[in-house]
Amino acid sequence: MSSATETLKHDAHDDHHHGPAKGIKRWLLTTNHKDIGTLYLWFSFIMFLTGGAMAMVIRAELFQPGLQIVDPQFFNQMTTVHGLIMVFGAVMPAFTGLANWLIPMMIGAPDMALPRMNNWSFWILPFAFLILLSSLFVEGGGPAFGWTFYAPLSTTYSGDSTALFVFSVHIMGISSIMGAINVIVTIWNMRAPGMTWMKMPMFVWTWLITAFLLIAVMPVLAGVVTMVLTDKYFGTSFFNAAGGGDPVMFQHIFWFFGHPEVYIMILPAFGIISHIIPTFARKPLFGYASMVYATASIALLSFIVWAHHMFTTGMPVAAEMFFMFATMLISVPTGVKVFNWVATMWRGAMTFEIPMLFAIAFVILFTIGGLSGLMLAITPVDFQYHDTYFVVAHFHYVLVTGAVFSIMAAAYYWLPKWTGVMFDITLAKWHFWASLISVNVLFFPMHFVGLAGMPRRIPDYALQFADFNKWISIGGFAFGLSQLIFLALLIKACRKQGEPVSDQVWDGAEGLEWEIPSPAPYHTFDTPPVVK
Amino acid sequence: MQPKQSQNPNSRLVVKLVGVVFGMFAFGFALVPLYDVFCDITGINGKTNETAVTYSAPEVDTSRMITVQFITKTTAGMPWKFEARTETVKVHPGELNTVEFYVRNPAIRDIVGQAIPSVSPGTAALYLNKTECFCFNNQPLPSGQEAVMPMQFYVDPQLPEDINFFTVQYTLYDITGTSADVTTESAE
Numbered sequence: 001m002s003s004a005t006e007t008l009k010h011d012a013h014d015d016h017h018h019g020p021a022k023g024i025k026r027w028l029l030t031t032n033h034k035d036i037g038t039l040y041l042w043f044s045f046i047m048f049l050t051g052g053a054m055a056m057v058i059r060a061e062l063f064q065p066g067l068q069i070v071d072p073q074f075f076n077q078m079t080t081v082h083g084l085i086m087v088f089g090a091v092m093p094a095f096t097g098l099a100n101w102l103i104p105m106m107i108g109a110p111d112m113a114l115p116r117m118n119n120w121s122f123w124i125l126p127f128a129f130l131i132l133l134s135s136l137f138v139e140g141g142g143p144a145f146g147w148t149f150y151a152p153l154s155t156t157y158s159g160d161s162t163a164l165f166v167f168s169v170h171i172m173g174i175s176s177i178m179g180a181i182n183v184i185v186t187i188w189n190m191r192a193p194g195m196t197w198m199k200m201p202m203f204v205w206t207w208l209i210t211a212f213l214l215i216a217v218m219p220v221l222a223g224v225v226t227m228v229l230t231d232k233y234f235g236t237s238f239f240n241a242a243g244g245g246d247p248v249m250f251q252h253i254f255w256f257f258g259h260p261e262v263y264i265m266i267l268p269a270f271g272i273i274s275h276i277i278p279t280f281a282r283k284p285l286f287g288y289a290s291m292v293y294a295t296a297s298i299a300l301l302s303f304i305v306w307a308h309h310m311f312t313t314g315m316p317v318a319a320e321m322f323f324m325f326a327t328m329l330i331s332v333p334t335g336v337k338v339f340n341w342v343a344t345m346w347r348g349a350m351t352f353e354i355p356m357l358f359a360i361a362f363v364i365l366f367t368i369g370g371l372s373g374l375m376l377a378i379t380p381v382d383f384q385y386h387d388t389y390f391v392v393a394h395f396h397y398v399l400v401t402g403a404v405f406s407i408m409a410a411a412y413y414w415l416p417k418w419t420g421v422m423f424d425i426t427l428a429k430w431h432f433w434a435s436l437i438s439v440n441v442l443f444f445p446m447h448f449v450g451l452a453g454m455p456r457r458i459p460d461y462a463l464q465f466a467d468f469n470k471w472i473s474i475g476g477f478a479f480g481l482s483q484l485i486f487l488a489l490l491i492k493a494c495r496k497q498g499e500p501v502s503d504q505v506w507d508g509a510e511g512l513e514w515e516i517p518s519p520a521p522y523h524t525f526d527t528p529p530v531v532k
Numbered sequence: 533m534q535p536k537q538s539q540n541p542n543s544r545l546v547v548k549l550v551g552v553v554f555g556m557f558a559f560g561f562a563l564v565p566l567y568d569v570f571c572d573i574t575g576i577n578g579k580t581n582e583t584a585v586t587y588s589a590p591e592v593d594t595s596r597m598i599t600v601q602f603i604t605k606t607t608a609g610m611p612w613k614f615e616a617r618t619e620t621v622k623v624h625p626g627e628l629n630t631v632e633f634y635v636r637n638p639a640i641r642d643i644v645g646q647a648i649p650s651v652s653p654g655t656a657a658l659y660l661n662k663t664e665c666f667c668f669n670n671q672p673l674p675s676g677q678e679a680v681m682p683m684q685f686y687v688d689p690q691l692p693e694d695i696n697f698f699t700v701q702y703t704l705y706d707i708t709g710t711s712a713d714v715t716t717e718s719a720e
Contacts, residue, residue: 113542181549189541219553223560235710238564241648242607242705246577249567253560316576316655 019522028123031115032522033100034418039122040097041411045490047089047129048404052480054082059476061459065466075459076144077136083147087265088172089129091399094407095268096121096179099207102414103183105513105520106201108192108529113185121178128171135161135168146457148258151239151250155231166229173218180214183207192512194531198289201511205292206271209299213260213267216303221257224250248313255306263302265399267295269366269406270337273359275511276413277341280356281348282508287340294333294340301330311382320379327377331370338367353506354428358409361436362402369397372447387457390450396443408435408486415490416505420519421498427489434482441475578654580700583668585661592626593689600660600687601699602631610706611639612673614647617680625689633666633702636678644709646670647702656698659688670707 020026020035030036057078061069070078100118104111112118136142140159143149154162187208191200200208227238227250237243239250270291278285285291307315307323315323341363350356372394376385385391408431416422445468450456454465461469492498504514512531516524571577600623602616617632637643647667651657662668666681673679 114546177553181546181553184549185542185545188545215549215553216556219555219557220560220563223557227561227564241703242646242707243710246567246571246579248577249564252567253563256563314578314652314654316574316653319576 029119031111031119033104033112033115033118034520034522036112036118036122037097037099037101038418040093040100043122043125044090044092044094044097044407045487047085047093049483049487050133051082051085051090052483054078054085055476056480058082059473062461062469063473064470065461065463067460070459072459073141073144076146076457077142079457080143080146080149081132081136084132084143084169085129086399087147087261088169088176089125091265091403091407092176093125095207095210095265095403096176098203098268098272098407098410098414099179099183101418102513103186103204103207104190105516105524106204106511107187107190107195108512108525108531109186109190110523110525110528112182113190114182117178118182121175121182124171125175128168128175131164131171132168135164138164148254149225149228150254151228151231151247154228155239158232162232163229166225169225170222173222176214177218180211180218183211184215187211192525192528192531198292199531201271202274202285202288202291203268203271206267206274206295209295210264210267213264213299213302217257217260217264220253221261224253224257227253248310251310251313252307255309256303258309259306260299260302262395262398263298265403266366267299269362269403270295272406272410272413273341273362276355276359276409277344277363279413279506279508279510280353280359281345281350283344283348285340286343286346287336290336291340294336297333298330301326301333305330308377308382311379312386324377324379328374331374334370338363338370351507353412354423354425354432355409355413355506357432357436358405358412361432362405362409365397365401365405365440369394369399369402372397385450387455388450389446389454389456392456393443393446393450396446400443401439405435411490413506414513415493416501417513417518417520419493419496419498420500421493421496422501423493423498424489427485427492431482431485431489434485435479438475438478438482442472442479443475445469445472445475574655574658576654578649578651578657580649580651580657580660581662584663584665587628587661587663587686590626590686590689592624594624596625596691596696597622598625598687598691598695599697601697602633603699603701604633604704605701606704607706610643610645610704612637612643612645612704612706614645614702614704616702623687625687625691628663628684628686630664630682630684633681633683634678635671635673635681635704637673637675640675642672642674642708644670644672644707646705646707648705650701650703652699652701653695655692656695659691659695660698660700661686661688667702 020032021029027035027039057070058075061067061075100112103109138159138161140161142161143154143158143165145153145158149165187200187204227236230236231238231240237245239245239247241247274285274291305323305327307319308327311320311323372390376382376391376394412423412428449465449468452465454461501518503516503518505518512529513520515529571579599620601620602618604614604616606612606614613634613636615634617634621629621631623629635645649665649667651660662683662685664682664684666683671679671681
């Protein structure tokens, strides 16, 4: 009995001061927001390389016209799984990882509000992607209907792996919903005394709004994949006209999820950039309040624009007009953000450290992606652009040079705080310049071949597109290889090879996370700081 | 301990947020009937009336001449020969017309077919009133048999001024043995 009390006391004592557990158990059983953040970030990077490898297969096939390397069915599986992995495996978990690491440190909370659920929401993810990747080895191959899994491609004409696809999407959805609930509860209830809503850092604001988008639309995605499952295996007719359903309805339900989803992948990026630019311009963010309202407006508008993905399905003119103008309206709050970033830089004492280079590249290249999006919103011209490489160019500009560049900027910006050492700046410069040049060689010519009529998702193309596609593929291989520099840099930084950094790390950095020691201790803000 | 749990602000917020999640999951499914109702009212997905309407004998508008085109299509795996006997017909709004469709089952098995209509432009669907149509029921056809299926309709005189031509497409599905196939079920 007395020894039991001893153990209990010992445990209670440990609870306050212990560091991380040793070995694999630390990672499997952890409820620490920093550990879980690290797990998310490494997982998303592995998925980024996996999805990238599939993109290399796509670009290798498209290097020359004609069919030479893979058969068309496998090509379709590559485009499908590349999209699914990059959206649900790379970009979304990377933002959740950043949220885990940063939100408690930015609002002065000791941890996330629901640490055990946090552990679950990460650890179900690897299984979701294991299921998705294993579907590629099922007889008949993996999902080949595009990441948008339009009915009847996914219901009538899909292979036996569709059930695996549906279950993996369910698990991914549950993971994101749990992550989003955790973020909302943390921000709602655990802000340090004195941190009012309008004093919250922009990354916290953008993530709060993103989390609300997630809990609003991920359940709709779960619903639509369930309908695909029952249509395919249990004889329902949600999307089957013969049984009274409607295949076009699939697109409405899917894009009701799908359009808010694209803002889920970009709003946290806006938050990141709103931290980095003020730091290296040494000026406070221009128009903080307008940034908050712009983010909220984008989120609200995202629910009423979904049908701009479906202009060619034969909608009445009135509906096309509505969705066209609603979509173009989104460029107003987005423009507010871009001008605020530029105004923050205006007459600032700017220096060009690696995070700032990525942030400036983000502002310029994301704006290119935004402007091509505005072109696509115009209904009459969308009939020409629809399903061409112009669309591929558009969403890769906003997702690669937008979301992915912001994630890299965030990694470079906060990495010294996480590891306590400055990363290898030479490697980082190589990584930035190689990525910047290759990504434009990769995606910019896609605008031209798209406008000239090259269709997306097709493993072969007309001879007139051959030259541009050669350059696109070369850019693709170079961009893929450039990420190995990043991998080397990350491994070096995680092994703590580099100069130790100060608590503030960057000269102009402001915020609670820069007031704690570098590297950030395992437990921070056990007693909440007071925000003035 | 349990009653205290509900006092915890985190638990209360989690319960609300989980409620939102389930609510949105239900909303995803609610979109299905909502979509049908919305399309029924506006007619924008080109679906026509699914049960017969009675001919109300409205005043025939002889000043307008509407061209109605009929096209047919069979889905993958449906072996029937399916064609419209009349490819286009010119009608006055308000007058009752009959057109015929021909089907033959060349397969060595008996097949139950179901035709699904679709009107383009979709807004015309609201003004196409069918008093009799083979698409209201499914069509069992034994192997090697042929049939002529009538369709009787009138165009509502309220048809918008800018529509003088519309197309009715029938897509024929093989529904043998599926849940929509009532004949097989009742036969068993």
